[in-house]
Amino acid sequence: MPVLVLRAICHLVEEQPESVEQGFTSIEIVDKVGQLRENPWHFSETESKKISTNWKRLRVIQETKRVGIIQHMEGKGFDTFLRVKARLCLGQVNQANS
DSSP: OHHHHHHHHHHHHHHOGGGTTTOOOHHHHHHHHHHHHTSOOOOOHHHHHHHHHHHHHHHHHHHHHHHHHHHHHHHTTOSEEEEEOSSTTOEEEEETTO
């Protein structure tokens, strides 16, 4: 599920690059996860908790595997990556060398 949340955020970044700095709401992420699963979620406390739980997991994955993630993305030709910030539902595009 954390990877699905990350995919949802990546799609939101691609679709709404102007919103990257301010981030995305739980509602936007829940909606996008539903689209990617082809099984719409309806925003509720349960889905919000799922996003929150997986957000925390995603942060741990990013912190523990940061170097490998950057190396993998650079190897694939990417010069930017999505960095999950401490604040829930905020994705920020950063230079890979940052």
